[in-house]
Every structure is written in structure tokens, then in C-alpha cells.
Amino acid sequence: MASKPSTGEPGAAPGSAASGSAAPGSAAPGSQTLLRGLAILEAVAGGARDLAALSASLGTTRSTTHRLAAALVEQRYLTFAPRDGYALGPKLLELGFRAQQAVPVTRVARPHLERLSAECGDTIHLGVLEGDWALYLDKLPGRRRIEISSRVGERQPVWSTGLGKALILDFDEARWRDFYRLGDARGGHSPDLGTWLDRMRSYAARGIAYDREENEPEVRCVAGPIRDASGAIVAAFSVTSTVQYMDEPRMEALAETVRAVAGGISRDLGWAG
Amino acid sequence: MASKPSTGEPGAAPGSAASGSAAPGSAAPGSQTLLRGLAILEAVAGGARDLAALSASLGTTRSTTHRLAAALVEQRYLTFAPRDGYALGPKLLELGFRAQQAVPVTRVARPHLERLSAECGDTIHLGVLEGDWALYLDKLPGRRRIEISSRVGERQPVWSTGLGKALILDFDEARWRDFYRLGDARGGHSPDLGTWLDRMRSYAARGIAYDREENEPEVRCVAGPIRDASGAIVAAFSVTSTVQYMDEPRMEALAETVRAVAGGISRDLGWAG
DNA sequence: CCAATCGATCCCATATATTGGGATCTTGTT
DNA sequence: AACAAGATCCCAATATATGGGATCGATTGG
Numbered sequence: 001m002a003s004k005p006s007t008g009e010p011g012a013a014p015g016s017a018a019s020g021s022a023a024p025g026s027a028a029p030g031s032q033t034l035l036r037g038l039a040i041l042e043a044v045a046g047g048a049r050d051l052a053a054l055s056a057s058l059g060t061t062r063s064t065t066h067r068l069a070a071a072l073v074e075q076r077y078l079t080f081a082p083r084d085g086y087a088l089g090p091k092l093l094e095l096g097f098r099a100q101q102a103v104p105v106t107r108v109a110r111p112h113l114e115r116l117s118a119e120c121g122d123t124i125h126l127g128v129l130e131g132d133w134a135l136y137l138d139k140l141p142g143r144r145r146i147e148i149s150s151r152v153g154e155r156q157p158v159w160s161t162g163l164g165k166a167l168i169l170d171f172d173e174a175r176w177r178d179f180y181r182l183g184d185a186r187g188g189h190s191p192d193l194g195t196w197l198d199r200m201r202s203y204a205a206r207g208i209a210y211d212r213e214e215n216e217p218e219v220r221c222v223a224g225p226i227r228d229a230s231g232a233i234v235a236a237f238s239v240t241s242t243v244q245y246m247d248e249p250r251m252e253a254l255a256e257t258v259r260a261v262a263g264g265i266s267r268d269l270g271w272a273g
Numbered sequence: 274m275a276s277k278p279s280t281g282e283p284g285a286a287p288g289s290a291a292s293g294s295a296a297p298g299s300a301a302p303g304s305q306t307l308l309r310g311l312a313i314l315e316a317v318a319g320g321a322r323d324l325a326a327l328s329a330s331l332g333t334t335r336s337t338t339h340r341l342a343a344a345l346v347e348q349r350y351l352t353f354a355p356r357d358g359y360a361l362g363p364k365l366l367e368l369g370f371r372a373q374q375a376v377p378v379t380r381v382a383r384p385h386l387e388r389l390s391a392e393c394g395d396t397i398h399l400g401v402l403e404g405d406w407a408l409y410l411d412k413l414p415g416r417r418r419i420e421i422s423s424r425v426g427e428r429q430p431v432w433s434t435g436l437g438k439a440l441i442l443d444f445d446e447a448r449w450r451d452f453y454r455l456g457d458a459r460g461g462h463s464p465d466l467g468t469w470l471d472r473m474r475s476y477a478a479r480g481i482a483y484d485r486e487e488n489e490p491e492v493r494c495v496a497g498p499i500r501d502a503s504g505a506i507v508a509a510f511s512v513t514s515t516v517q518y519m520d521e522p523r524m525e526a527l528a529e530t531v532r533a534v535a536g537g538i539s540r541d542l543g544w545a546g
Numbered sequence: 547c548c549a550a551t552c553g554a555t556c557c558c559a560t561a562t563a564t565t566g567g568g569a570t571c572t573t574g575t576t
Numbered sequence: 577a578a579c580a581a582g583a584t585c586c587c588a589a590t591a592t593a594t595g596g597g598a599t600c601g602a603t604t605g606g
Contacts, residue, residue, distance in 0.1 A: 030344075032593085033305075033306035034310035082602085090408055093373060095318055096366050230370055270370060336584090343583095
């Protein structure tokens with residue numbers, strides 16, 4: 001029955017509506033004890049403090065719950081303080097930190113972006129904020145005959161690209177202005193400050209950034225922010241094409257897709273949203 | 274079933290060795306499956322990539338190992354990629370981050386330490402006393418090309434690190450001796466007891482602890498204690514670098530900075546000093 | 547000050563979830 | 577094309593986890 005538990009994540013089709021809660025029917029035979037132990041971890045993460053709360057949360061008796069919790073405490077996955085009850089333990093700090101180091105954004109994002117690329121056929125970029133610039137880390141060419149002139153390792157101004165704008169979506173207006181001013185130094189701005197800020201506000205509200213030929217004529221893109229476990233934006237990706245493939249309706253449709261993919265990558269980075 | 278009745282550790286794990294995970298005499302009955310699952314997590318953290326390595330590492334058959342690993346993958350504690358094998362999963366990132374947030378000191382200290390990090394560019398650690406050990410709760414890498422080998426969630430001996438010494442600055446000499454003796458059990462002390470106590474006295478008087486290559490050659494640090502509303506030392510942080518960036522004059526200068534930052538954090542915790 | 551209460555910890559016979567040997571399948575290699 | 581390496585699946589035997597209840601320690605209230 002198991003469909004394809006192969007590649008890390010199910011994900012399947014875009015717009016996975018399904019709830020995130022554990023599906024009761026999900027097959028996981030032969031690991032009840034382990035699964036219950038992990039459930040305790042998540043119950044504690046979710047705020048459970050004492051045995052009663054844990055027992056209720058996973059539907060086991062006090063004895064069982066206690067035994068499992070005790071094992072987790074002994075292994076330092078949980079801590080237990082007589083007054084305050086259970087809390088997440090140092091081992092989780094350690095493993096979480098290791099996981100963070102071992103997992104570059106590029107590798108995590110790759111499969112997601114490849115799926116997206118196969119689906120939409122446009123050029124996709126992945127990038128991070130480096131100083132005052134947007135740095136391109138990865139690029140998936142896409143199937144269109146047109147070529148987007150950009151290279152991995154290249155830097156682009158933040159204020160003018162969709163990807164750049166997605167990277168600074170969470171910043172406050174003062175910092176937005178700073179980034180806009182960086183453009184003044186080198187060549188003209190397309191939109192004036194007021195217009196640009198208005199757009200940024202709307203992008204921030206929607207959680208998606210657009211680029212409607214503001215940077216180069218004929219070139220449009222939709223970009224989404226990628227968040228880590230802390231919720232901070234650590235990277236962004238953009239879907240780019242020429243205006244002939246990117247009319248307004250399609251941009252709207254893409255926005256949903258981009259949001260979904262961005263969420264998927266973020267979750268793989270530990271984002272809980 | 275002529276399985277090995279020994280629940281202990283068979284051979285040494287491949288790759289990185291010597292995690293202190295296996296509790297010596299402590300038997301945790303009634304949670305074998307859970308314990309084995311956790312062992313898999315740590316084996317992967319220690320570098321195990323494929324089923325064979327995992328099986329060897331915890332002494333179970335392929336079937337069992339696979340079933341547990343599959344459960345962990347399904348719960349997103351691990352990821353599995355056909356080519357690369359197993360790796361730590363996003364759930365660990367999430368729980369690790371939550372664990373960090375759950376410790377109030379970490380949250381309060383963060384902004385202060387980030388400011389300090391931006392200013393000095395060295396590696397900064399935050400830690401607390403857990404039993405007889407200094408437990409690292411947070412780490413800010415710093416901008417130097419050198420890398421300090423330490424991990425969040427890791428434990429270090431108190432007597433040998435600047436951070437550890439800062440944590441016990443308020444203790445009396447009897448307890449200082451106790452901590453010094455803990456070092457005897459495992460390997461040699463750099464300074465003899467008398468010298469060490471002399472230094473501790475001077476550190477206590479100044480309210481700052483140093484580490485002048487006592488723990489590792491080339492590595493120096495300056496550490497300050499963090500106090501809560503009661504005035505008790507509840508945490509400490511250290512600024513670490515190699516000797517080339519840390520000559521005597523700079524250590525003196527840093528002492529003032531560290532004292533100031535430590536005071537700032539302490540005040541945020543309700544300290545009135 | 548003692549009784550009542552709440553929660554954690556421990557014990558043990560029973561039922562059940564887990565185990566591991568091997569068959570099978572998938573994927574990459576010679 | 578056949579091989580090899582590793583992952584995945586299946587099933588009977590039994591070691592393993594389960595939970596009801598007793599115990600213990602601490603906190604609250606009368």
C-alpha cells in the first residue's frame with residue numbers, strides 16, 4: 001500500500017490541502033513504542049508539562065507514559081524538574097544544531113525546485129542575502145527557448161529583483177529605504193520611492209514578491225521567501241520568464257504555487273509555520 | 274532466538290567515536306524500541322549513512338533497523354535520499370529551535386550577544402551549569418575564518434573552560450576543589466591545583482574568567498557570569514578566539530566589554546547590581 | 547498539625563508488539 | 577544482459593511493552 005515513501009517527503013501534487021496532524025490510518029507498523037516516544041517529544045514541544053498531560057495527549061496510561069518519558073530524560077532528550085515538569089532537553093539542541101550545519105539550503109531546496117521546474121518550465125533561481133546584495137546560489141534553466149542571463153555566484157541588487165525583494169520582506173520600512181537608496185548610487189530607479197514602498201508593503205502582506213519588468217524589460221518573476229526553524233527568512237527563490245509567458249492571470253496562479261513550494265522548503269528546514 | 278542478550282554497545286561505531294551517550298550502569302527496561310530508535314538518531318548524527326552502518330552501529334538486524342529508520346523518516350526526524358542515505362531531518366531542527374527558545378536565558382541573552390558578536394567578530398558561547406558539566410546552550414560563530422569546535426547541546430568540563438570557570442565564580446574553595454578533581458578522572462590537568470586555585474581567586478575578584486590556552490593550545494577566551502534577580506550566577510558566556518587575535522592587551526580590553534555585556538544581560542534578568 | 551490530594555515512581559502477570567531470517571524488489575554497475 | 581548492493585516486505589515465535597494498581601513524596605487545605 002505504501003505509495004512511495006522513498007524520497008524524503010511525500011508532498012505529491014501542489015496545493016496539498018491535507019491537515020498536518022497525524023493521519024490515523026498512516027501505516028507505521030512495528031514501531032509503536034518508538035512512535036509513542038516521539039509523540040511525547042512533540043507533546044512536550046507543544047506545551048505539555050506533566051505526566052497527566054502527556055498521557056492524555058497520546059492516549060496511554062500513566063505507567064507507560066512515565067516509562068517512556070523516563071527513558072527520554074535519561075537520554076537527555078527531555079529534562080525533568082520536580083517543580084516545572086518536563087521540557088525539551090539538550091540532546092535536541094545538539095541534534096538540531098548538527099542538522100542545521102549538515103543541511104545547506106541548496107540541497108534541501110533542490111528537489112522541491114526541480115519538481116517546480118518540471119511543472120512550470122520557467123527559469124528558477126535560488127539565492128540568499130549577502131551583505132547588501134542578493135547572491136545567486138542555484139539556477140534551474142527551465143524548458144523555454146529564452147535564456148535568462150544570470151549565473152550562479154553572481155550578485156544582483158536587492159531592490160530591483162523579485163528574489164531580492166523576497167529576501168527583505170520581513171524588514172522594516174527604514175531598512176527598505178536603505179536598500180532602495182543603494183540603487184541611487186548606480187543608475188536610475190524605475191519606480192520612485194513611494195511607489196516602490198507601496199509595492200513592498202503589498203508584497204510583505206501577501207508573503208510573495210513580484211517583479212513586473214522593473215529590472216529589465218520583458219522579464220517578469222514571482223519570488224517566495226524560505227524560512228528556517230526560527231521563522232527568519234534565510235533564502236528565497238524566484239520563477240522567471242518573459243512577459244509573453246507571464247501575463248497577470250498566470251502571475252496570480254504562480255503566486256499560489258510559489259507560496260506552497262516556499263512553505264514546503266521551509267518546513268524541511270524546520271519551520272513549524 | 275540466540276540474539277545477544279547484552280544490551281550494551283557492541284563494537285565501536287565507525288567514523289566519529291566516543292559519544293558519551295551510552296549510560297554506563299543505567300538500564301532502562303521497557304523501552305528497548307524507543308532506545309534503539311534514539312540510537313539510530315545518534316548514529317546518523319555521528320555519520321552513519323546507510324542501513325548497514327546503522328545496523329552495525331546498534332547491533333540489530335537489517336529488518337529491525339530498517340523498520341525503525343523508516344518510522345523516523347516518516348516522522349521527519351530523518352531524511353532519506355536514495356543516493357546519499359540517511360540524514361538528520363527537519364523535525365530535529367524544529368525541536369532544537371523550540372528547546373532553545375524554551376530556555377529563557379537564551380532568549381534574553383541573544384540580542385546582547387548578537388551585538389557583541391557584531392562588534393568583536395569572535396566566536397561566542399552561552400552556557401549553563403548542568404550537574405558537574407558546562408552545557409552549551411547557544412553559539413554565535415563569529416566572522417573569523419577559524420572555527421571553534423564546539424556544539425550547542427554539548428557538555429564540557431567546568432574546570433578547563435573559561436565559560437565553566439565563570440559559572441562557578443561564586444562557589445567556595447571547597448567546591449572549586451571538587452570541580453578540579455573531576456578533571457583528574459579523565460586525563461591530565463594543565464595547571465596544578467595550587468596554580469588553578471590562585472587563578473580562580475583572581476578571576477572571582479575581578480568577576481571575569483580567562484582561559485589562556487589551558488584547555489587547548491592556541492585557544493583563548495574571556496568569559497563573564499550572568500546573574501538573575503537573586504544575584505545568583507545562572508549562566509555565563511565566553512568570547513573565544515585563537516591566540517593570534519587574543520594577545521594580552523586585547524584580553525584586558527575585552528574584559529571590560531564582557532563585564533558590561535554580562536551586566537546588561539543580568540539586568541534584563543532582573544539583576545539589580 | 548494531620549488529612550487529603552496530586553503527581554511521580556515502581557512492580558508484575560498478561561497480551562501484544564517487536565524481532566530477525568530470509569524472500570523480493572529496485573537501482574546502479576561490469 | 578546479468579550481476580551486485582542495498583532497500584523493502586512478510587511471517588511465525590517470543591522477547592518486549594503494557595497498564596492496573598500499590599507505593600511514595602510533596603504540596604495544599606482544614
